[in-house]
Amino acid sequence: MKKIYVNEKWCLGCHLCEYNCAFANSGETDMVKALKDKEISPRIHVEEDGKITYAVSCRHCEDPVCVKSCISGALSKKDGVVTIDKNKCVGCFTCVLVCPYGAVIPTDKHAAIKCELCLKNACGYPACVKGCPNKAIVYEER
């Protein structure tokens, strides 16, 4: 199945993926309205290793430890995608405690969030990939 991959050689460290992600998942149609003066909680984040930068988001693991550790049954894996049912999630953050990629994000709204490949929002195609100016993030089968 298709997943999001990053080529760190091409990553500019511009953080645009974070903004595009937050916008795509905001439910708003206007990017300024969605992001201006707001603390954003993107589901992808850019890390640095010296001069190298790279984006990290959910790997949709073969054997997802977040799903197996979830105390509310909110996390599940369907058709290769690890998704979170925000109605079931109570925001205990056990998933944050166990994800080896740091890819499940705590929020202050009684729920954790994570990359769901933009399948649940209006974007329909990973917004981080669509908006990456140097094609460092790709969405493909491997």
Added chain:
Amino acid sequence: MKNYVIIGGGVASASCIEGIRQIDKSGKIYLISGEGKPTYCRPLISYYLQGITDFKKMKYRPDEFYTDNNCEMIFGKAEKIDAVNKTVKVGDKTIKYDRLCVATGSSPFIPPFNGLDTVKNKTAFMTEDDALYIEKNISPDTKVLIIGAGLIGLKCAEGLVSKVGSITVSDLATRVLSSILDDKCASYMQKVLEEQGVSFILGDSVSSFDKNTATFNSGKVVDFDLLILAVGVRANISLVKDAGGETNRGIIVNDKMQTSLQHIYAAGDCAEGYDNSINARRVLAILPSAYAQGFTAGINMAGGNKSLNDEFPLNAIGFFGLHALTAGAYTGEMYEEKSDKNIKRLFFNDNKLVGFILIGDVKGAGIYTSLIKNKTFLTENMKKSLEKSPSLAILGSLTRSQKLGGVV
């Protein structure tokens, strides 16, 4: 075709079903559950009291889970295991097994307090029924006394604080959450609860109850309308013990989750598995371990081969938006960062991360957890990078690229 029997209806039983079905799609599974309902998320009962969730959302798996997995539910209490004839007795039924998993969980421990029988309104806090009992017995004026300032008692206090008149929490220990936090971190969490109106009596114990009054060893007297007993839990080991199996605090299991009795496995809060952070056997009564143990048992029961030996304590707890994530053992050399809102403590031993306490900013905690789990050797530079923040930078470009799926 094999006959599988699972005793217990908690998370370890659900993961045991998932484990069995990874290997064996056709064998019949019987699930004996004393609570008379499909698996639900017990740790969520405090969130239920708080109004954040409801019993429908608290179901652990979708309704079709049991039929999809060809699993027959038997509601009743398992009374006896006959390990020679390989049967389990439930009421007037005798069920035959080829492989049995005991996932009986734990029961609240009720100390023999003087006069406890004179208290009319009292309950433990473990099941949905307990939550319903509490809901029925509170009003905006109710004075609640909770005995036990551990994870269960404090989550209960959080769930109730906006719905009752007053809450007092007492514990014999001199700090809250004594099993997972040290003094400093504990007082930090205690403060958050106090700010919301919860009172504490610590380092003290009830010497006697008389109806609606508790008298403490110190002489303190507390009046209450509802008593909640959250002192601790004891593993339910008697079925296996009576059948001749080896038990200690929990049912002794090896890394395949086998008990000392042939064809009998145990998993979850009733089992005494292996704690990798202290290199010793221990009951790890946490949900991630219950899942992993049940799943491992299921795989092995169905003829697969899976070992589990990398478990260690992991706890995620939060009150009123302040979260504390903890893992492993707090030994060795400590790195500490502290601000008004956050505490970060990392414990390094022998160039490895062995434990941590994060309060407030918990982002990326799982990266620390995976380093403990994998016993990753850390250079001084890697330690420095970790102290700054948890990130995949410490892996180096090559390993990171492999982990993130390879370069394009």
